[in-house]
Amino acid sequence: xxxxxxxxxxxxxxxxxxxxxxxxxxxxxxxxxxxxxxxxxxxxxxxxxxxxxxxxxxxxxxxxxxxxxxxxxxxxxxxxxxxxxxxxxxxxxxxxxxxxxxxxxxxxxxxxxxxxxxxxxxxxxxxxxxxxxxxxxxxxxxxxxxxxxxxxxxxxxxxxxxxxxxxxxxxxxxxxxxxxxxxxxxxxxxxxxxxxxxxxxxxxxxxxxxxxxxxxxxxxxxxxxxxxxxxxxxxxxxxxxxxxxxxxxxxxxxxxxxxxxxxxxxxxxxxxxxxxxxxxxxxxxxxxxxxxxxxxxxxxxxxxxxxxxxxxxxxxxxxxxxxxxxxxxxxxxxxxxxxxxxxxxxxxxxxxxxxxxxxxxxxxxxxxxxxxxxxxxxxxxxxxxxxxxxxxxxxxxxxx
Amino acid sequence: xxxxxxxxxxxxxxxxxxxxxxxxxxxxxxxxxxxxxxxxxxxxxxxxxxxxxxxxxxxxxxxxxxxxxxxxxxxxxxxxxxxxxxxxxxxxxxxxxxxxxxxxxxxxxxxxxxxxxxxxxxxxxxxxxxxxxxxxxxxxxxxxxxxxxxxxxxxxxxxxxxxxxxxxxxxxxxxxxxxxxxxxxxxxxxxxxxxxxxxxxxxxxxxxxxxxxxxxxxxxxxxxxxxxxxxxxxxxxxxxxxx
Numbered sequence: 257x258x259x260x261x262x263x264x265x266x267x268x269x270x271x272x273x274x275x276x277x278x279x280x281x282x283x284x285x286x287x288x289x290x291x292x293x294x295x296x297x298x299x300x301x302x303x304x305x306x307x308x309x310x311x312x313x314x315x316x317x318x319x320x321x322x323x324x325x326x327x328x329x330x331x332x333x334x335x336x337x338x339x340x341x342x343x344x345x346x347x348x349x350x351x352x353x354x355x356x357x358x359x360x361x362x363x364x365x366x367x368x369x370x371x372x373x374x375x376x377x378x379x380x381x382x383x384x385x386x387x388x389x390x391x392x393x394x395x396x397x398x399x400x401x402x403x404x405x406x407x408x409x410x411x412x413x414x415x416x417x418x419x420x421x422x423x424x425x426x427x428x429x430x431x432x433x434x435x436x437x438x439x440x441x442x443x444x445x446x447x448x449x450x451x452x453x454x455x456x457x458x459x460x461x462x463x464x465x466x467x468x469x470x471x472x473x474x475x476x477x478x479x480x481x482x483x484x485x486x487x488x489x490x491x492x493x494x495x496x497x498x499x500x501x502x503x504x505x506x507x508x509x510x511x512x513x514x515x516x517x518x519x520x521x522x523x524x525x526x527x528x529x530x531x532x533x534x535x536x537x538x539x540x541x542x543x544x545x546x547x548x549x550x551x552x553x554x555x556x557x558x559x560x561x562x563x564x565x566x567x568x569x570x571x572x573x574x575x576x577x578x579x580x581x582x583x584x585x586x587x588x589x590x591x592x593x594x595x596x597x598x599x600x601x602x603x604x605x606x607x608x609x610x611x612x613x614x615x616x617x618x619x620x621x622x623x624x625x626x627x628x629x630x631x632x633x634x635x636x637x638x639x640x641x642x643x644x645x646x647x648x649x650x651x652x653x654x655x656x
Numbered sequence: 657x658x659x660x661x662x663x664x665x666x667x668x669x670x671x672x673x674x675x676x677x678x679x680x681x682x683x684x685x686x687x688x689x690x691x692x693x694x695x696x697x698x699x700x701x702x703x704x705x706x707x708x709x710x711x712x713x714x715x716x717x718x719x720x721x722x723x724x725x726x727x728x729x730x731x732x733x734x735x736x737x738x739x740x741x742x743x744x745x746x747x748x749x750x751x752x753x754x755x756x757x758x759x760x761x762x763x764x765x766x767x768x769x770x771x772x773x774x775x776x777x778x779x780x781x782x783x784x785x786x787x788x789x790x791x792x793x794x795x796x797x798x799x800x801x802x803x804x805x806x807x808x809x810x811x812x813x814x815x816x817x818x819x820x821x822x823x824x825x826x827x828x829x830x831x832x833x834x835x836x837x838x839x840x841x842x843x844x845x846x847x848x849x850x851x852x853x854x855x856x857x858x859x860x861x862x863x864x865x866x867x868x869x870x871x872x873x874x875x876x877x878x879x880x881x882x883x884x885x886x887x888x889x890x891x892x893x894x895x896x897x898x899x
Contacts, residue, residue, distance in 0.1 A: 297827045299814040304736035308798040308811060368796015368811060368828030375793050379776040386775035386799050445888055446769060446805035597807050599760065599884050600899075604748040607760075609740045609807065616736075 260343055261650035262408075265481060265642040272481050276639060279632040286629020289622035290365035298368065301623050306615030307593045312366035314585045315627030318466065319359030319634060320393070320437055321459055322581070324430040325467020326352040327400065328498075330407075331430070334423030340494065343486075343649030347478075348471050349404045350641045351634075352430075353397055355470060358634030360393060362626055385439050392433045399429050408645070434460045441588065448526040449592030452516070458509040465502035466581040468495065469574035474638065476571055484651035492566050496557045499573060503554050510545070510584075526595045529614070530587065537591035540583045549580010590617055699783040702766075703835055704865040705849065706872050706881055708897040709758045711859035717744055719759050719860070722851030726836060728820035729810075739810035739825075741833045742848060758899065759848070759860075761833035762787055762808040763884060763892030770800035770809065779830075785865075785893050786835050794829040801830060805885050806892075808832045835862075865893070 268276075293300055303310040329348035333341035364370050380387045403422045406412045413419065438459030441450040472487075472495050479486040487495070514531065517523040530537055553573035560569035594615035599605065605612035619627075642648055720742050724730055729739045742761035748754070764787045770779045771787065778794035781787050789800075789809075801809045809832040816825055822838045825831055836846035844850075849862040863872035875881075881895040 294828075297814040298811065299734065299737055303811075304813075305739070305801070305807075305810050306736060308801040368798070368830070369794065369826075370796075372793070372795045376776050376795050379778075379793050381771075381774050381777040383772050384775045384799070386773065386797065390775065440799075443773070444803055446803055593802070597805060599745070599806060600747050602750075604750050605745050606748075607743045607745040608735070609743040609745075610736070611743070611745050611760075611807065 262343075262346060262646035263482070263648050263650045264644065264646050265478065265639070265648060267482070269481060276636070279636050279639075282625075282632040283629050283636065285625045286362075286627075286632070287365075289625035289629070290370070292622050293366070293626070294370060300620060302618045302620045303623075304615065304617070306610050306613075307590060307617040309589055309593065310366075310617060311590075311619035311623040311627045312362050312630075314582065314589050315630045316359045316363040316366070317437065317440075317589060318581055318585045319355050319362065319630050321434060321463040321585075322466040322470050322578075323352050323354075323356035323359060323463075324396070324434045324437075324460075325463035325465065326355055326471050327426060327430050328464055328468050329471055330403065331423060331427040334419050335427045340491065344471065344475065344491075346404060346407055346647045347475065347642075347649070349400050349407065349426075350647050351471055351474055351638050352467070353400050354634040354637035354641065355467075356393060356396060357637055358630040358632075361633050362630035365626055385436060385443055389433075389436050389440070392429075392436045396429055396433050399426050430463075431460060434463045441592070446597060447592055447595075448517070448523050448598065449530065449588070449595055452513060454509060454513045454516070458506070458513055461502060461505040461509050462581060462584065465499065465506050465577055468499055468502060469577040469581075472499070472570060472574045473578075476567070476574075478642070478648055482648065482651075486649055486651055487567075489562070489566070492570055496560055496566070496570055496573070499570075499577065500554055500557050503550050503577065506584075507546075507550050522601070525598075529595050530591050534591060534594075537587055537594065540591070541587045544583025545580050545587060548576055549583050550577075553577050553580070593617075697783045700866060701784040702865040702893065703764070703785050703840060704863065704872055704893040704895065705764075705835070705846070706861040706875050706895045706897060707759060708859045708861075709756055710898040711857035712757055712759065713857055714746075714755070714757050716757075716856055718851045718856040719848035720744060722847040723761075723833070726820070726839075726847035727823040727834070728818065728825070729831075732814065734813070737811075737813035739812060739831060741810070741831070756898075758896060760806060760808070760884070761848075761894070762835075763806050763890070763894040764833075764835060765893065766891035767889065769803040769805065769888075769890060773799045773803040775799065782837075786837050786840070787832075788834055788837065789830055789832065791824060791826045791829050791831070794826075796828040796830065798830060805888055805890070 301310055326348055329341050330345035332338050333345045364373055367373070376390060380390070382388070403426045406418055406422045435456040438456035442452055442455030444450040475487050514527060518527045530541060532538060553576035556569045556573045556576070560566040594617060596610070596612050596614060599611065723742045727741060729741055731738050742759055744757050745760045747756050747758060764785055766785065768779070768781055768787045771781050775797060776793045776795055778790045779787070779800045780790060796811065798811055801811060809830050811830050812825055812827045815827055819825055823834065839846060845862045849860040852858060852860045861872045861875050863870035865873055865876070867873060876895060879897065881897045882899050883892045883895055
């Protein structure tokens with residue numbers, strides 16, 4: 257096999273600069289929104305004592321889950337030894353770090369006291385999965401950073417065992433990390449929509465899907481920017497196939513999750529709410545997650561044709577998968593909270609504190625701005641990294 | 657060593673020995689009230705509350721208003737975001753239509769879910785069973801609110817004014833019933849219990865579950881009582897009768 261060559265993002269079109277400026281504006285408004293929330297308190301959000309995690313968490317968890325999935329391509333190349341994926345391993349690594357930082361930024365800026373972040377570093381309660389996650393996230397950045405070093409350093413990259421070992425460590429770490437993210441919900445005994453071990457594998461499978469969708473979209477974008485074909489036909493096929501597999505796996509875990517709850521008489525209420533009577537949450541589930549976010553993109557990929565048509569299909573499907581991912585997180589995070597806690601099973605309850613009532617939540621503008629800025633933060637970090645260091649594969653000259 | 661030096665040394669040695677070996681005795685020298693306020697909290701006690709809801713009249717909210725007055729939380733007109741440390745929950749049996757009311761607040765669990773999930777340890781349980789939030793290290797992540805099955809906690813959504821010195825609160829942090837910990841440490845009972853006994857149905861009995869001679873221990877052993885969501889295994893320190 258020819259020696260792989262990599263390049264930086266050394267030429268940018270006006271439309272690319274336009275995109276960078278747009279991201280900068282989004283980040284600036286997001287930070288402004290966070291300051292506004294910090295100044296006035298969460299009263300300026302749609303959150304309440306009933307819905308304590310709002311849209312920023314939807315974006316943050318979505319990005320954190322996507323981050324570990326973005327590392328897929330690198331893992332496939334070094335852990336599973338698939339050489340075809342190797343040109344994309346560096347990009348997948350840097351994208352993983354960028355997405356994680358974007359998600360964490362949103363998570364931290366949505367804290368009631370974001371300026372106390374240092375407290376979370378100094379004081380740790382090791383029984384808290386949140387505290388574990390602090391180490392899982394920082395560890396992920398360090399490990400993927402080291403992994404990238406091994407890939408990019410002239411001498412280190414010569415050592416196949418080192419590469420393999422780093423690949424394995426990073427792969428294991430990303431699985432543990434997403435287990436941790438899923439378990440933030442899985443460990444919550446209080447809320448009927450959560451409290452299930454399946455949250456961890458569900459999140460892992462979702463991460464494969466969203467992470468790859470992000471990677472594919474960035475690759476396609478970079479192909480346009482570098483005026484070279486970074487994704488040959490063969491890879492379009494491979495990525496399309498993988499995305500379909502991940503979509504079906506996520507659908508499978510989603511079905512098992514809901515069926516298990518539906519089977520138990522005690523939880524029929526919450527399932528009926530989410531799947532049938534939940535209004536916006538029911539729509540987000542069936543229309544957002546299942547139709548737009550799973551079935552439509554799978555159909556698009558299935559009938560993708562070849563050449564330009566296949567490439568457009570892959571672009572469209574990836575966008576739809578990401579949209580579905582946001583819908584899925586919305587249903588899980590917000591839908592799971594608006595359903596009331598059951599303090600007195602078998603009783604109809606009411607109180608001035610909204611006991612027994614379905615919570616209402618409408619995200620406010622600052623929340624939307626903060627949430628969306630997480631994506632822009634990730635994209636800016638990725639773009640800057642690609643500008644500075646050779647993360648992008650050098651397309652082989654035609655006919656070679 | 658001069659005589660004066662020797663005397664100083666002996667004095668401090670005695671002082672050190674006294675505080676190390678017999679802190680209780682030393683503190684007792686300042687009188688029982690001071691002792692209660694400064695003595696270390698001991699696991700020998702388990703503060704608990706028993707509420708007989710048959711004695712809790714419908715529409716009475718003396719416990720709620722007493723808590724408000726004592727701890728300074730109040731309505732700001734934003735019902736969805738206003739803190740509520742204690743609330744009256746109306747229970748209606750869908751079969752019979754019979755309704756009752758029960759005051760619900762932090763249940764001061766022996767195995768509190770909020771303490772387990774708190775990343776910084778701001779949510780903590782005192783040795784005597786009182787579950788509190790350390791407002792200095794709460795980062796406002798609200799994971800405890802996600803984890804509490806009793807909806808006992810509130811997040812402070814906006815700027816506060818007129819705080820009570822005995823119950824400091826903070827925008828961007830989480831809070832809940834403290835069992836009026838400052839009163840307990842001063843040898844008094846929680847404000848809700850006091851108000852209920854003075855003007856209400858005397859539905860609340862507060863005391864040390866570990867002391868077999870306490871009113872609450874006697875009451876709990878005399879007749880059946882139950883805990884809300886006992887199935888979750890959190891062992892709440894608030895028990896209910898006739899629930």
